[in-house]
Amino acid sequence: MRRCAICGTETTHEICPKCYLERYSIYEFHPYIEIKVCPKCGKAYSRGWIDKEAALMDTILKNFTHDPEFKINSFEIENLSENNGAVQIGGEFRGKKLTYELHFELRQKFEVCERCSRLYGGYFESIIQLRAENRDIEEDEIERAKKLIDESIENADYPTAFVSKIVEKREGIDYYIGDRNLAKKIARKIEEELGGKVTESKKLSGRKDGREIYRTTYSIRFKEYRVGDIVKDGAKILLVTNAVKGKGVDLAGKSRVLKNPKVIVKRENIKKTFVVNVDGSVVEVLNPSTQEVVQIEKKTDYSIGDRVLYFEDKGRPYIFPDFDWK
Numbered sequence: 001m002r003r004c005a006i007c008g009t010e011t012t013h014e015i016c017p018k019c020y021l022e023r024y025s026i027y028e029f030h031p032y033i034e035i036k037v038c039p040k041c042g043k044a045y046s047r048g049w050i051d052k053e054a055a056l057m058d059t060i061l062k063n064f065t066h067d068p069e070f071k072i073n074s075f076e077i078e079n080l081s082e083n084n085g086a087v088q089i090g091g092e093f094r095g096k097k098l099t100y101e102l103h104f105e106l107r108q109k110f111e112v113c114e115r116c117s118r119l120y121g122g123y124f125e126s127i128i129q130l131r132a133e134n135r136d137i138e139e140d141e142i143e144r145a146k147k148l149i150d151e152s153i154e155n156a157d158y159p160t161a162f163v164s165k166i167v168e169k170r171e172g173i174d175y176y177i178g179d180r181n182l183a184k185k186i187a188r189k190i191e192e193e194l195g196g197k198v199t200e201s202k203k204l205s206g207r208k209d210g211r212e213i214y215r216t217t218y219s220i221r222f223k224e225y226r227v228g229d230i231v232k233d234g235a236k237i238l239l240v241t242n243a244v245k246g247k248g249v250d251l252a253g254k255s256r257v258l259k260n261p262k263v264i265v266k267r268e269n270i271k272k273t274f275v276v277n278v279d280g281s282v283v284e285v286l287n288p289s290t291q292e293v294v295q296i297e298k299k300t301d302y303s304i305g306d307r308v309l310y311f312e313d314k315g316r317p318y319i320f321p322d323f324d325w326k
């Protein structure tokens with residue numbers, strides 16, 4: 001222990017905290033806080049366009065300096081309003097606990113951020129086209145694709161991660177995407193999760209600093225067949241059990257990989273009926289349209305009362321064990 005050079009109380013330092021604080025200031029604060037705020041999205045600027053709260057804290061911290069011996073334990077913004085606010089600071093100096101409330105004036109300047117100026121200006125680097133082979137796109141496919149697009153945009157942190165335009169056409173939907181790399185990622189993801197095939201095409205859209213600028217279109221073509229459809233693949237009649245992976249089952253219940261399938265019955269046209277009789281090689285079912293008993297060659301095990309899928313191809317009836325594609 002030593003004694004304070006000024007007041008003589010015992011202290012571990014040359015000058016006790018009380019005398020020190022009377023003579024010196026241990027922090028400096030410039031109480032005019034100025035931030036740029038985007039009127040479109042509400043983000044604010046500080047090392048890039050970020051959440052307003054974080055940008056405000058950043059700017060306040062830039063305006064605040066302190067003695068290295070002043071250990072700060074808490075630093076919080078309070079009573080924030082349009083034009084002013086305060087920071088509550090708690091800390092310790094030479095063993096003495098201190099709290100300060102520092103008021104500041106807030107000046108918000110409105111300026112449209114880079115992302116919003118591009119987004120609202122219709123900027124795009126890429127188009128994602130959703131199409132389907134020989135059929136309309138399903139509502140469900142649009143919803144799932146949209147979810148993948150939204151998620152990818154949410155998880156991307158570059159300023160061009162946005163959809164600037166959506167165009168619905170008779171043959172499908174076009175999404176105008178701000179960023180070409182993101183568009184590529186999204187296209188691959190849709191292909192992976194929904195099935196289909198992506199083709200890429202480029203179109204010259206202009207020049208920038210002597211370089212040619214291309215716009216890339218990713219066209220995703222969903223397969224004609226969907227889960228639950230009946231297809232003919234070579235000589236085989238198959239029920240599609242997984243359209244994304246291209247898998248089906250044949251009339252005997254054996255798994256098959258689809259090679260060159262052609263849709264013969266769409267799932268919405270398949271009716272359900274049930275088995276009324278089974279003997280050695282024949283299954284009898286009710287024709288769901290006429291309620292007449294129809295005999296069908298037995299290709300796999302059926303029992304009386306089983307629900308089955310019923311359809312006809314070229315006038316000939318077929319059944320598959322009941323399958324729920326939903």
Ligand SMILES: [Zn+2]
Pocket residue numbers: 004005006007008009015016017018019020
């Ligand atoms: Zn003293």
Ligand SMILES: [Zn+2]
Pocket residue numbers: 038039040041042043112113114115116117
């Ligand atoms: Zn903005």
